[in-house]
Structures are given as structure tokens and as C-alpha cells.
Amino acid sequence: DLISSTFSESFAKLVILAITFLSVIVMMFSLSLPLSFLVIIAGPFVFLLINFITKRTKVLFSQQQVTLGKLSGQMEESISGYSVIKAYCQEQNMINSFKENNDKLQELGIKANIWTGILMPAINVMQNIDFIFIVIVGSLLADKGIITIGLISSFVLYARQFMRPLNELASIYNTLQSALAGAERVFEIMDNKEENVSEGIIKETSIKGDIEFKEVCFAYVKDKPVIKNFSIKINHGIKVALVGETGCGKTTLINLLTRMYDVTSGQILLDGLDIKEYNLKQLRSYFGVVLQDSEIFNDTVYANLCYGLDSINKARCKEVCQSVGADAFILRLPQGYESVLTNDGMLSEGERQLLTIARSIMVNAPMIILDEATSNVDTRTEKNIKSAIDNMTRGRTSFFIAHRLSTIKDSDLIIHMEHGEILEVGTHEELLKLNNGYAKMYRLQVGD
Structure with missing residues (x-):
């Protein structure tokens, strides 16, 4: 369900973001090349930041899925084998084992959420720094009469629209990382060669059984x-x-x-x-x-x-x-x-x-x-x-x-x-x- 909902929702968002992104770039370049380059130059830094954080969250999400699988398996065993557990007086051991796996899952979840939580504020900081440079450079250009003050105001708004798809992309990427961590185990099964029941040249024949x-x-x-x-x-x-x-x-x-x-x-x-x-x-x-x-x-x-x-x-x-x-x-x-x-x-x-x-x-x-x-x-x-x-x-x-x-x-x-x-x-x-x-x-x- 997580994989299905993530991909269906993310695909629709990505289409909208791509259209917005391209439209903003076209409008900016039609107004001012210097300020447009100043806005776009922030993009690679944002991607570097996303890559730095998602490398760490990918590992944590993967470990989280493995631990969740163990925890789910243990719960299933506890329910299906409850009579054996009671017969051998292993209730407390099962509780301790469950608590250990659950604590590990909680620890991994906290770490993953911390790294995920850092991403958006960090992008916002970079976005605000970019705004400052736009205002400074724009002021210098306006002082020389190359652009107007109104254009600077417009570019700040365009820069915000330019950054918004990057913010959304970072959020989607994190969600995809979590979904893909679960999907890896599904892909392992899907990668197995499918059994072909139609193979073989001999189809209908009576046999003796030697x-x-x-x-x-x-x-x-x-x-x-x-x-x-x-x-x-x-x-x-x-x-x-x-x-x-x-x-x-x-x-x-x-x-x-x-x-x-x-x-x-x-x-x-x-x-x-x-x-x-x-x-x-x-x-x-x-x-x-x-x-x-x-x-x-x-x-x-x-x-x-x-x-x-x-x-x-x-x-x-x-x-x-x-x-x-x-x-x-x-x-x-x-x-x-x-x-x-x-x-x-x-x-x-x-x-x-x-x-x-x-x-x-x-x-x-x-x-x-x-x-x-x-x-x-x-x-x-x-x-x-x-x-x-x-x-x-x-x-x-x-x-x-x-x-x-x-x-x-x-x-x-x-x-x-x-x-x-x-x-x-x-x-x-x-x-x-x-x-x-x-x-x-x-x-x-x-x-x-």
C-alpha cells in the first residue's frame, strides 16, 4: 500500500512541479539574464544537500524495513504459537525480545526523521541566502538603471516559485526513499525467474513410469x-x-x-x-x-x-x-x-x-x-x-x-x-x- 500510494501521488505532483519549474525559468530569462543565473545557481547546491541527506536516510529507512519485518514476523509467531509459548513459560522472553526489536525500530525511526527534518529548514536557509544575493545584485543593477525596482520584487517572487518545486522534490524524494526501502524486498521476489509451465516439447503423451x-x-x-x-x-x-x-x-x-x-x-x-x-x-x-x-x-x-x-x-x-x-x-x-x-x-x-x-x-x-x-x-x-x-x-x-x-x-x-x-x-x-x-x-x- 505504501509503495502504491507513494508512486501514484508522487507522479501527479512531479508533473505539476515540472510544468511550474519550466514556466518560471522561461519567465525569468525573458526578464533578466543576470538575475536568472543568480537564481538558477542555487539549484546545484540544493541537489548536493538533498544527495548528502538522502544517502543517510536511505540506509536508515532500509534498516527500518528489515527491523519492521522481524517485528511483524515475531508478532505472527507469537499469535500462531501462543500455546507453545505458554507451555514453555516463555511469555516474558517473548515480551523482552519484542521490546528489543521495537526499541531498535523506534531508534531508527527517530534518526531517519531527524535527518528528514533537517532537509527542509536547510533548503529554506539556502533559499533566503539566494534572496539576499538577488536583492543586492538587483539593487546594483537598478542603481545603474539596467533594471527597475519592480523587477527585483518580481524576481524575488520568481525565485520563491523556482525553489518551491525543489522543496517539493526533496519531500517527495524522502518519501520515495522510505517506499523504496520496503520495495527492495518485493523486488527481490520479482527478480526471480518466472516459472514457465508451457516450456517443454512433449505435451500430451501417455507414460509407463520408468x-x-x-x-x-x-x-x-x-x-x-x-x-x-x-x-x-x-x-x-x-x-x-x-x-x-x-x-x-x-x-x-x-x-x-x-x-x-x-x-x-x-x-x-x-x-x-x-x-x-x-x-x-x-x-x-x-x-x-x-x-x-x-x-x-x-x-x-x-x-x-x-x-x-x-x-x-x-x-x-x-x-x-x-x-x-x-x-x-x-x-x-x-x-x-x-x-x-x-x-x-x-x-x-x-x-x-x-x-x-x-x-x-x-x-x-x-x-x-x-x-x-x-x-x-x-x-x-x-x-x-x-x-x-x-x-x-x-x-x-x-x-x-x-x-x-x-x-x-x-x-x-x-x-x-x-x-x-x-x-x-x-x-x-x-x-x-x-x-x-x-x-x-x-x-x-x-x-x-
Whole structure:
């Protein structure tokens, strides 16, 4: 809002000031060249003064925006995480931290306003000095009969009109500095390359689901690789489980597969073709995805279940929800399947996750990705939806990310990852026989 209002108001003012400025210059030069040069010579000094002060206010306004961002983020965290703050008795620490950031913001605001406040009086002083010189030089010229006393009076008024746009410009410039300090953070986002969902030469085609990772490397930050020389071939129609400690690169690998990010080096092949050759929108339509975070939209249950589909099939929605055990809690909602869902605790995390699983089944995609799909449901509910997931993944290339190893024992291929690399690969029984990292993790979980 600050950026929008500042630019819209400032633009209109600048047009008026430019017309006034040019008109005054034309009138002055038509009356007296010596006095005109005397008026104009003050301009560069005013610009030097503006530049001197705005260099300092720019830094202060920028720091002010950063501190304001921290303060806003802290307020949001305090409200969204108030139960955790109370549970750990951190109320006073949060108050102290807020006060520290707020005091810093206040200090920066005072300094910025001091420098901004100096600008206008300083310009006025320079303007009055210029008036004195106009009167002195004008008096000398009048004494010699070159100009009249009335012309001196006119030039003082013209000088005031000449300075007024400069005063206004200084005020606008300060306001722009404040707005641009906030805009810098917006520009950082806008400067990012826009994702082109239409790129790729392969658009409409049926796929089998053969996937191959060929020496794939990826880093979020340069020289800090998250995935390192990852190579494996996955045949279509099998269940693949990715396991490993938190932060080993499992979710990152899935993001590379769906091109949320592009590989730093290497290739990911789908049915023998680099995934970059596929139309991005088409590529992502090949995957039914259930992520760790159960995202629910502010719309009806029907609309959430059919998200991404061209039409709503109510009968199919109910059938799928019954298969995953979501039908019972949906019917308890005020308007059942027509209820508009909100993010204010209307559904528990487990219920939200059941809806996202049902949504992925509705898509009927040829490949499935389940990232901790049952992490927020109880054991009984997990058992109920396992058969639905088995039906959904039958005959489709499926990727499971799980920390509960008991949920992926029947996978056709288990890839144990560590620090972005493949540590061991095999079925559940094969990895237990190897008695390496996977076997130790499994025994630790089952208490053997």
C-alpha cells in the first residue's frame, strides 16, 4: 500500500512541479539574464544537500524495513504459537525480545526523521541566502538603471516559485526513499525467474513410469550440495520407499522429480526422456501428491477433493472418502460435503491428511508420491486407509517417504539415504540381511 500510494501521488505532483519549474525559468530569462543565473545557481547546491541527506536516510529507512519485518514476523509467531509459548513459560522472553526489536525500530525511526527534518529548514536557509544575493545584485543593477525596482520584487517572487518545486522534490524524494526501502524486498521476489509451465516439447503423451536418476546433484546454496551423485533406475509399476534421517534429502529428491527445483547437474529421465523435455504442467499432472503439510483450501469439501480436476464428481468423491475413512467426519460437518473448510481448527491434522490422501486418489495419476502421508493419523486410522493406498498404488510407480519403517515393509524397493547419497538399496528382507544402517533403524523402532 505504501509503495502504491507513494508512486501514484508522487507522479501527479512531479508533473505539476515540472510544468511550474519550466514556466518560471522561461519567465525569468525573458526578464533578466543576470538575475536568472543568480537564481538558477542555487539549484546545484540544493541537489548536493538533498544527495548528502538522502544517502543517510536511505540506509536508515532500509534498516527500518528489515527491523519492521522481524517485528511483524515475531508478532505472527507469537499469535500462531501462543500455546507453545505458554507451555514453555516463555511469555516474558517473548515480551523482552519484542521490546528489543521495537526499541531498535523506534531508534531508527527517530534518526531517519531527524535527518528528514533537517532537509527542509536547510533548503529554506539556502533559499533566503539566494534572496539576499538577488536583492543586492538587483539593487546594483537598478542603481545603474539596467533594471527597475519592480523587477527585483518580481524576481524575488520568481525565485520563491523556482525553489518551491525543489522543496517539493526533496519531500517527495524522502518519501520515495522510505517506499523504496520496503520495495527492495518485493523486488527481490520479482527478480526471480518466472516459472514457465508451457516450456517443454512433449505435451500430451501417455507414460509407463520408468524413472532413472543419472548422477544427479543439487544444492540450494552454491557449494553446499544436498543431493550428491544420485544414480538409480526404477522400473514402472513398483513401490519405492525413501528412508533415512531427517535432512538426508528425501523430500528434496521428490521436489526434483516434480521439477519444483531443477537439478544442478545430472539428469532425471522419465520413460527414457529428460524430464526437462516434458511440458511442465503435463509433467506434474503425472503425479498424485500427498505432502507432509496437509494444505486445505477455503472452499467446500467437494472443491477440495476435486482440486485440479475439470469438474466435480460427487458420487466419486463420496466413494473415495469412504474408502479412506474420511466419510464419517465429513458427514459430521454442518453441511457435510458442501461445508466450506477453514484453517481455524475446523479439522484436526489427521482429518486434513485424510482429505489430502482422498484428493490424490481422485486425481487418478499414473504415478504417486506419498511424503509422510500417514504421519498425522493414529495407528487404527492408518490401518484403515492402508488398503485404499494399496489400491491406489497398484500397478503405478509410487514413492513413499516414511520414518515409520513398519509402513513401508512391503515396498518393492527401499532406498536408504544418508547426506544426499544412496547408502543401501534392496527389499525389506534384503536390507535386514545386510545388517547395516536400515536394519539398525528398523530394530530400534520395533524394539528388537
